[in-house]
Amino acid sequence: MVTVKLKPLFEIAQLLKPYTRVFVIGCQLGSGRCKNGGLREAFKVAGYLELHGFKISGVKSPGGTCILERLSSPERDILKEAESSSDAILSLACGAGTQLIAENVSIPVITGVNTLFIGVERERKYFDEYCVACGDCVISETGGICPVARCPKSLINGPCGGAIAGKCEVDPSIPCIWYKIESRLDSLNSLSLLERKVPPKDYRSWVYPRRLVLEE
Amino acid sequence: MGFKEKVSSGKFLITAEIAPPRGTDWGGIVNSISPLKGKVDAFNITDCQRSMVRMSALSMGKILLDKGYEPILQLTCRDRNRIALQSDLLGAYALGIENLCLMTGDFTTLGDQPEAKPVFDLDSVQLIELATTLNSGKLLNGKELKGSPSFFIGAVFNPFSGPYRLQVLKLKKKIEAGAKFIQTQPVYDEKVAKEVSELVSSFGAVPLIGLLPIKSLKMANFIKRLNPSSVPDSLVSALEKVKDPARYGWEYTLDLARSISEFGRGVHFMLVGKPQELANFIDELNGKGEG
Numbered sequence: 001m002v003t004v005k006l007k008p009l010f011e012i013a014q015l016l017k018p019y020t021r022v023f024v025i026g027c028q029l030g031s032g033r034c035k036n037g038g039l040r041e042a043f044k045v046a047g048y049l050e051l052h053g054f055k056i057s058g059v060k061s062p063g064g065t066c067i068l069e070r071l072s073s074p075e076r077d078i079l080k081e082a083e084s085s086s087d088a089i090l091s092l093a094c095g096a097g098t099q100l101i102a103e104n105v106s107i108p109v110i111t112g113v114n115t116l117f118i119g120v121e122r123e124r125k126y127f128d129e130y131c132v133a134c135g136d137c138v139i140s141e142t143g144g145i146c147p148v149a150r151c152p153k154s155l156i157n158g159p160c161g162g163a164i165a166g167k168c169e170v171d172p173s174i175p176c177i178w179y180k181i182e183s184r185l186d187s188l189n190s191l192s193l194l195e196r197k198v199p200p201k202d203y204r205s206w207v208y209p210r211r212l213v214l215e216e
Numbered sequence: 217m218g219f220k221e222k223v224s225s226g227k228f229l230i231t232a233e234i235a236p237p238r239g240t241d242w243g244g245i246v247n248s249i250s251p252l253k254g255k256v257d258a259f260n261i262t263d264c265q266r267s268m269v270r271m272s273a274l275s276m277g278k279i280l281l282d283k284g285y286e287p288i289l290q291l292t293c294r295d296r297n298r299i300a301l302q303s304d305l306l307g308a309y310a311l312g313i314e315n316l317c318l319m320t321g322d323f324t325t326l327g328d329q330p331e332a333k334p335v336f337d338l339d340s341v342q343l344i345e346l347a348t349t350l351n352s353g354k355l356l357n358g359k360e361l362k363g364s365p366s367f368f369i370g371a372v373f374n375p376f377s378g379p380y381r382l383q384v385l386k387l388k389k390k391i392e393a394g395a396k397f398i399q400t401q402p403v404y405d406e407k408v409a410k411e412v413s414e415l416v417s418s419f420g421a422v423p424l425i426g427l428l429p430i431k432s433l434k435m436a437n438f439i440k441r442l443n444p445s446s447v448p449d450s451l452v453s454a455l456e457k458v459k460d461p462a463r464y465g466w467e468y469t470l471d472l473a474r475s476i477s478e479f480g481r482g483v484h485f486m487l488v489g490k491p492q493e494l495a496n497f498i499d500e501l502n503g504k505g506e507g
Contacts, residue, residue: 152323152334153293157341158386160320161374161401165444170323182379194382197389200298200342200356 001120002030002094003127004037004113009048012112016088019108022046022054023082025101026061027093034127037092037113045090045112057085065097072104079105135205141193143184148201150177156198219258219286219315220368223397223422229482230498231288231399231424233260236271245276246283251495258286260317260399260484267294267327274304278311288370289313292321297337298346298356305350309365317370317399318343341389344371348394370424371395375403375412376443384415391419399484402428402439404447404468406475413480424484425476430455430465431489466490470497477501 007015016022024042032038039061046056060078062070072079079101082089088108091098095115102109117129132149138156139146148154152170159178162169168176185191222229232252234245249259259280261273277287289308296304305316320343324334338346346356353364371390377383387398398416400423403409409425416423430436430447433455440447451468458464466489473483485494 152325153320153336153339155320155336155339157339157389158382159377159379160340161372161377161383162322163377164442166378170325176378178382179379182382191381194385195389197341197345197393200338200346203337 001033001118002096003034003116003119004031004092004094005116006036006041006045006092006113007111009045012045012090012110013049013052013054015110015112016049016054016090019087020055021057021086022049022088022090023058023086024049024056024060024090024112025065025078025082025093026059026091027065027097028061028063029065030094031065031092031097031113032061033121037094042092045092049090058082061092065091065093066100068100068104071101083107134201135210136202138198141196141198142181143188143190145177145181145184147177147181156201158194219288220396222257223368226481227257228477228480228501229257229397229422229424230255230485230501231258231260231482232256232485232494233262233487234276235262235265236273236276238268238270240271242271242276242279246279246285249285249491251491252498253284255495255498256285256485257482258288258315260288260290263290263292263321264295264327265322267322267324267329267332269327269329274308274311274313277308277313281312286315287313288315288317290317290319291343292319293336293338293340293343294321294324295332295335297335301338301343301346302350302355305347305367306361306365309350309367310363314366315368315370316347317372318347318395319372340371341386341393344369344390344393344395351394368396369394370397370399372400373398373412373416374401374443375408376401376446387416388419391416391421395421397422397424397482399424400426401443402426402446402486404430404451404472406472408446409472409476410479413476417481422481424482425480426484426486427469427473428486429469429489431462432465433461435465466493473497474501 024046026038026042028038042059042061046059050056064070083105088110090110090112091101092112098111118131119127119129121127130149134148147156153160163176166175166179168174261276263273264270273289277289280287320340324332347367347369349356350365351367353361373387398421400412403425413423436447436452436455455461476483
């Protein structure tokens, strides 16, 4: 999922200062899942804004703000509703969803979150980055564990010499991912996969903006 | 005889490390190493070590050459993509720099400009392979060079980092990619020095064991924080007892260098420290001093 972090509420209020009527849109996918921009947070922010003199014209949180048809369809059109009733939209969806809103309405759209990463969730509170969407997946050869996303230097030929007692030198609160890769491949009897010299990555697969078009 | 020839001659090698200045005044650094002229076989020039901005290592390398020293240009993957690396390497060779020590490099956030964008387009293995490709007269994309370099390529190894099996695998990849000599992180134990020398030699490269004289208990603890298993407890407790830890640390390092000269191929002083004393020591190792 895409994880987001809600901006400080006073900062959001500051960003919305030029406007009076505000429509709040959250997202039940990533933002909701990581409890920083779902329906619950959208109502919380709306409450704060009301206390600070704003008029809340609506609060909605579709299951997928990054899907145009969920925002705007003949049966249900959140965007039209927001546009006709408000001076501005506050979006708690990820950067993708927020842009999709912005390019389909004529009123200003303000984001209330910072989009963080593509990650996984554990125990309903730990979220970790697992993928950087490099477009050229290597994890079949690294025990299903991505060194591109989970090593700050994105090393693919083995660890650097900087790990201190098994911890990453860049962030000692996380283990060097190459220890995990080693133990996983060891248990699969596949350590020899790491003997191959991996050639330089082709970064063309990482040049944005990228597109995917499905065949009819 | 240049560094490359010395390495193949089997001579016991001594390299040392200097950092370019933070600024443009390089004179003091060159003056400070003058006692080591003709004694240290080559000087590594660090590339914005610990991610702190210094004058370009390439420029410093050219200055050393002009002053009659042989440089080993260190180049990291931290700040340059493959286009800049190839360009800088060709430029270095055109200026007469033949020796390289290639590595991944410290991460940007550990330095004094942590806001910088990290590059890491290549890793150390790929960078070594790139230098080997230039040596063969080609760019990474296969295009022919007009005038090709003949670099003597080195790399680094940290015997204290893990996971050990993968460190060894990567060391092997570096040597297969073209590294002819390997300089290590500081070692404080003869047994480790011996094991590493054997390991590097078994892959076909020449080991230069890193030595960094400890000046104080504080410094010992700092190194212990970076590489917990590298500093033996006996060294720490000795430093606690002695009156002059700097003297003790220096003698300890020289003793270790003497032992390495019995079985190893060379040492790499990661700090010039006391140039005149280091010069005297090198004379002693070479059998020219008073002992």
